[in-house]
Amino acid sequence: MMRKLSWFFFALACIGVPAYANWALERDVEAQRAAHAAACGLVAMGIIFFSAIMMAFLSALAGVFGSISFRSLKRPRPKRRILELVVLLVPALVGAAFVALFYLVI
Secondary structure (H helix, E strand, O other): OHHHHHHHHHHHHHHHHHHHHHHHHHHHHHHHHHHHOOOOHHHHHHHHHHHHHHHHHHHHHHHHHHHHHHHOOOOOOOHHHHHHHHHHHHHHHHHHHHHHHHHHHO
16 A cells, blocks of 8 residues: 555656646746736746645655555565665655755855
8 A cells, every 4th residue: 555655646746746837837927927918937936946845745755655665575675666766766856956956056
């Protein structure tokens, strides 16, 4: 069950969050252009950073559930499952690096 839950959160991080960000960005641009005939990028930047943080959080949650599932296996544990844990944590690393680089630039 934990393994399925980890893949659910991974899919949510990789598909759900970018889909939400795309939807929110389109709605924001439409609303700004309707009100002011121009669009400001500050709100868009906030949506993108919120999405990066949510992607990192959901991926880290997937990694936690995946590691719980991995630890419940009897020894010797398959090497393929270690690779699976790395894949589950890649979006967390990318999202955290994206936000960290932004704060280093400021």
